[in-house]
Each structure stands twice: as structure tokens, then as C-alpha cells.
């Protein structure tokens with residue numbers, strides 16, 4: 001069915017303004033009465049009637065046949081609805097056969113999808129605007145061609161997919177790389193800051209094309225803006241593609257993620273057992289970032305599904321997805337353990353494990369001391385917001401249950417930072433704390449010694465970082481005396497402080513006085529003489 005966007009009314013844009021056409025986008029299933037256009041007081045159509053509905057007349061048939069035949073497409077049959085309109089058909093314009101007889105569209109008017117003229121009709125098969133039978137036929141041809149192409153693309157895609165899955169992938173040095181002299185390779189590595197240890201480490205690649213990746217993956221790299229590999233990628237990708245174990249280190253932002261993701265993708269592509277790879281990341285944010293990058297690189301590759309297992313998001317959807325034959329798990333250790341404990345999920349099909357930023361993963365917790373409850377709450381929130389680390393505050397307002405939970409969390413490395421008032425300063429053996437920060441210097445040396453003593457218990461070494469300012473000036477000399485013998489380099493502001501020198505001088509004077517009042521072999525005669533003199537004077 002070929003439906004009018006509006007009833008044919010010969011009308012130029014500046015014709016009778018009292019005649020207003022209300023246009024409806026027509027639905028092919030609707031009744032023709034609903035589908036036609038309403039006119040109000042439409043003098044220009046040359047009718048006195050107040051009839052407000054019009055429909056297509058038999059003239060459509062006349063024009064349909066030659067136009068469709070010319071273009072070699074099936075005739076556009078008129079629906080039954082279209083044939084009942086003879087009564088007022090005389091009022092109508094015949095449907096335009098040819099595009100050239102249609103006017104150009106005014107701003108805001110519908111436009112023919114084929115030629116850009118006034119899109120007066122709606123093609124019922126596609127719901128697109130067309131200007132004439134000619135363009136409708138062309139439009140249908142185009143649509144059919146597109147559908148055919150899509151079907152053949154899908155066919156080619158599935159063939160390519162089958163090919164991709166059936167062809168084994170082995171990494172070997174590209175001929176360009178093989179053609180380089182040893183000195184050239186060493187020079188390249190030197191210039192790029194690549195240092196390697198290990199046996200028969202393959203040469204670095206220079207371009208992604210040297211890896212022989214499938215076209216889809218090469219395109220994904222380009223789409224992500226990865227034109228050339230970064231140094232860590234140049235060296236790590238061939239080693240990973242060979243399936244070797246790697247311990248790699250490079251600066252933040254140097255492209256490490258793609259350096260491990262690309263070999264992982266190539267390795268799991270043909271794996272049938274799922275999950276095939278596990279990527280552990282220390283923080284939720286990093287895990288999310290890795291998954292995003294993985295999805296970008298995997299786009300269009302067959303059966304490559306990922307799951308993100310991180311805390312802070314509901315667990316059931318993550319568990320559900322984990323069970324949907326996912327190839328790659330990206331997880332934080334805490335959430336992964338939680339899931340493994342709670343469910344029957346097993347990881348024996350996992351062949352590749354990547355631990356991203358292992359230093360962060362196993363970093364012992366930090367204990368920060370402040371001097372008030374509000375300070376503990378505020379600092380804990382700020383540290384969490386700024387660094388993303390798992391933080392909590394500990395002070396006397398926490399209930400016993402909360403305190404126990406926090407201490408357990410600290411021991412189980414659930415918390416990376418605890419900000420505490422003096423309540424954690426004494427007695428407790430927090431064996432895994434290696435770093436204490438005295439954010440507020442305690443008011444007494446006794447307290448200070450207990451607090452720094454929380455780091456490095458049971459003979460382990462630990463570190464304390466102390467912030468000190470003039471609020472603690474009375475302790476300057478005591479702190480220096482206590483800390484200097486450990487070999488710690490003290491800040492010049494402290495060492496040069498007049499308060500410190502004043503305290504030092506007073507102490508020396510006190511010592512002198514004390515010494516002079518003590519009886520020793522050296523001063524005994526002086527003391528006797530002084531005593532005699534005083535007595536004789538009396």
C-alpha cells in the first residue's frame with residue numbers, strides 16, 4: 001500500500017493560507033479515514049463541502065503500473081481501502097509518478113529519503129517518507145539491496161567467526177622483526193627503556209600488525225586510538241602471546257592494561273571452557289577500568305564475554321552473570337573470595353591469571369592517628385574519597401561491635417587505612433600494620449611512643465611518619481632525642497627551631513646544676529673548701 005502523507009492538493013507554499021493541512025504519520029494498519037489529512041475551510045480544493053476526509057482515488061493505479069514496471073519492481077497493489085474513495089476522488093491530486101514532478105520541501109517539511117524533495121507519502125513497507133512512486137520503487141530496491149547485503153555480511157561474519165575459532169594461533173616473530181640485526185634490537189630496547197630478564201625472551205614488536213591479530217582486533221585497536229604499541233606493550237605482548245609467565249613493571253599510564261589484555265584475548269578466544277581467564281585488580285575503580293578496556297578490545301570477537309566482580313555493587317547480578325559462560329573474570333580479591341565462599345562456582349577452567357598492581361594488592365594497612373573523633377571521621381572520609389582506598393574511623397563513640405568489626409577488618413585486610421584517635425594507641429598487637437602516621441602529634445611523649453610502636457610488632461620493622469608543628473613545640477627536643485638515634489633524617493625546620501634550642505639549652509643548664517650538686521672524686525675538695533668558707537663567714 002502506498003499511503004499519502006497528505007491528500008493531494010495542488011498547493012504551493014504561498015497559496016491560500018486559510019487552508020491548513022494537518023499531517024499525520026500514517027500507520028499502514030490504520031483505517032483510511034484516520035490516515036487522511038484534514039482540511040479546514042479549504043477553498044483551494046474547489047469544494048463547498050465541509051467534508052474533512054479524503055482518500056486516494058483510482059488514479060493511483062494508473063500511475064503505479066508504469067512506474068513500477070519501469071523500475072523492475074513488483075507492482076504496488078492498492079489496498080481495498082483505497083478503492084472506496086471514488087466519491088470524492090475528484091478532489092484529489094494523483095500521486096506523483098516521478099520525482100521531478102514533486103516540489104522541493106519547505107523547511108520543516110518531510111523529505112523524500114531518496115531524492116530529498118517533499119516527502120509527501122509514506123512508504124507503508126518501510127515507514128519512510130517518499131516523494132513519488134519512482135522514489136518509492138527506488139527506495140524499496142535500496143532497502144532490498146541493504147537487506148541482502150546484511151544477510152551476506154552475517155553469513156560472512158559467521159564464516160569468518162568459524163574460521164577464527166578453527167584456525168590455531170601461534171605467535172612468531174614477524175619478518176620485519178626477524179630482519180633486524182641484534183644490535184638494532186638492543187639499541188631499540190635501550191632507547192625505549194626496555195630491560196628484560198629471562199631465557200630466550202622474544203624480540204619486541206614495533207607495530208601491532210606484527211602480531212598477526214584477527215582483523216576485528218586490529219580494527220578495535222585503531223578504534224581505541226592505539227596506533228602504535230607503547231614500550232611495555234612492544235615487549236610484553238609477544239612474550240604473553242607465547243604463553244610465557246611474565247612479571248612486568250612500568251609506570252602508571254604506560255599502557256600495561258592493554259599489554260596483558262591483548263595476549264589474554266588471543267589466548268581465550270579459542271577456549272571452550274569458561275571462565276578461561278581471571279584478572280585481579282586491587283581496587284573497584286581499576287577493575288571497572290580494565291573491564292571497559294577489555295570490552296573495547298573484544299568488540300565483535302565471537303563469544304567473548306566478561307564479568308566484573310567487585311564490592312560496592314549488588315552481588316546477585318554479578319553471580320548470575322558469572323554463570324553465563326563468561327570468558328574473562330575481572331575481580332577484586334575481596335569480592336571474588338566472597339563469591340567463591342558463597343556459591344558453587346569453581347575456577348578450575350581458568351588457564352590465565354593476571355594480577356594487576358600486585359604491590360597494592362598485598363599492601364599492609366596503614367594506621368593513622370588523629371587527636372579527636374570528628375577529625376577521625378572527616379579524615380577517613382576524605383582519604384576514601386580522594387584515593388578510593390577502603391578506610392574507616394575508630395574512636396570512643398564506636399560501639400563494641402563496631403570496634404571488633406574494624407579490628408577484624410584490619411587484620412583481614414578489608415580496610416587499607418584506619419584513622420583512629422588514641423583508642424588504638426596502646427596494647428593491641430596489630431601485627432600486619434607496617435606504617436603508622438601521626439597525623440596529629442600526641443600531647444605527650446609517652447603517647448607518641450605507644451602510637452609509633454603499633455608499626456612493626458614482634459620484631460618486624462615498621463615505619464612511622466609524624467606531622468609536627470608549633471602546637472607541639474614543648475615536645476620538640478624530646479622528639480629529636482628519641483628519633484635521632486634511629487638514623488631518621490629530621491626536617492631542618494624542626495632542627496633549627498628556636499624552641500628546640502631553648503629546650504636544649506635549659507636542659508644543659510639543668511644538667512650542669514645537677515652535676516655541680518653531685519659529689520665526685522673530682523669536685524670533692526672544691527665542695528669541702530666551699531663549705532668551710534661558708535661556715536667561717538658565719
Ligand code: AMP
Nearest residue numbers: 225226228229230253254255256257258
Ligand atoms: P594504562 O597504563 O594501561 O592504564 O593505559 C593508560 C591509557 O593509555 C589508557 O587510557 C589506554 O587506553 C591508553 N593506551 C594504552 N595503550 C595505548 C596505545 N598503544 N596507544 C594509545 N593509547 C594507549
